[in-house]
Amino acid sequence: MGKPYVYITRNVPKETITSLEEVAEVAMWPHEEEPVPRNILLQEAEKADGLFTMLSDKVDKELMDGAPHLKVIANLAVGFDNIDVQTATDKKIVVCNTPDVLTDTTADLTFALLMATARRIVEASDYVKDGKWKNWGPLLLAGTDIHHKTIGIVGMGRIGAAVAKRATGFDMEILYHNRSRNEKAEKELGATYVSFDELIKRSDFVVCLAPLTKETENLFTWATFTLMKKSAIFINASRGAVVDEVALERALEEKEIGGAGLDVFRVEPISATHPLLRFKNVVALPHIGSSSMETRYAMCELVSRNIANVLLGSKPETSVNPEVLG
Incomplete structure (x- = not known):
């Protein structure tokens, strides 16, 4: 078996995803400010074991129904209202966020x-x-x-x-x-x-x-x-x-x-x-509450570690639905 597959929905600094690249094959949407189109997100989710998402990404039942391998969704934010957490929990998909660091x-x-x-x-x-x-x-x-x-x-x-x-x-x-x-x-x-x-x-x-x-x-x-x-x-x-x-x-x-x-x-x-x-x-202001270089790097690194931990069978550092892992 090959490495699990993780898709990142925006262009984030490469040095912040090293922990993820050690355990997974990683692909990234190449644009920093332009959101990934819905059709591409659905295509990537279909084969993904993990998703590294933004608040602007709609992670709903439709997406999860078409993502049979998905184990973890990690949001680059404290908020997670863009994710259908109940559906994720029902499907035993771990949902993570980034509190504290920001x-x-x-x-x-x-x-x-x-x-x-x-x-x-x-x-x-x-x-x-x-x-x-x-x-x-x-x-x-x-x-x-x-x-x-x-x-x-x-x-x-x-x-x-x-x-x-x-x-x-x-x-x-x-x-x-x-x-x-x-x-x-x-x-x-x-x-x-x-x-x-x-x-x-x-x-x-x-x-x-x-x-x-x-x-x-x-x-x-x-x-x-x-x-x-x-x-x-x-x-x-x-x-x-x-x-x-x-x-x-x-x-x-x-x-x-x-x-x-x-x-x-x-x-x-x-x-x-x-x-x-x-x-x-x-x-x-253009939604820049946590936008300092130090904090955004720390957030990206936390998201990467959370996904890596789940894929390795460990508990993530910050999860929204910890009951999924028991």
Whole structure:
């Protein structure tokens, strides 16, 4: 018998897949930003023992039904809402993700997005680059303070707690809402657990870091935005589908909120004509939460090790459905 076959759905640094190449025959989609076409993904899955996937790849029942040799699907992300985990579990296919290694990097980006939106950093940079800076004025591009304000974090997991830790350096009051209490964050960071509505009403910065589930899809609606302070800034670094984007556009248009910092969108990528981009008080990023060189290399290496471990009959380091291996 030859080596098992693994297909990688984007072009990742070759030095990050050495552990995988030691145990498997590896093929890779040659493009870094262009996603693998669906028909090619289905063809590759049909013969694959392992798939190294991205959030943009739909790994559904159709794909798994046509992949009789598939033993492991490993996502280059913490999230895995692109994978039908129940079908994978039923078929004894291990599903892996990449938690932990990207926590601090994503928290850095989330807080940077908050700061950039509050202090109008992108707008100010464009103001200079566009040659508009002619004189100094007392309120020239004046933003809003971050220190001593109230931050409300929706989703107090690893990344949420890391964002809260950064907020302590700004002497912020930290509120959070989560499916369950995070007593460690309460004890170590002074975070206060509150209801979702109370968080929305009291926070100067509402930061969404919740995973995308049936319960969180469209969590932020028009009704939600109208409960916020008129000066509140909404930050989303989780998943685009947790937000009703039409409602967010209306909230910005009608000045129900003070601004938004968005690293994610419902349908990605977005075009330059996306309606949310017309607002100067919106900072939009191309889903780069974990995008540092150090972290992306570490993520790729973790995905490679996870796949290699499963193919060798060992437990992966990070699995979503560990019950498959018993």
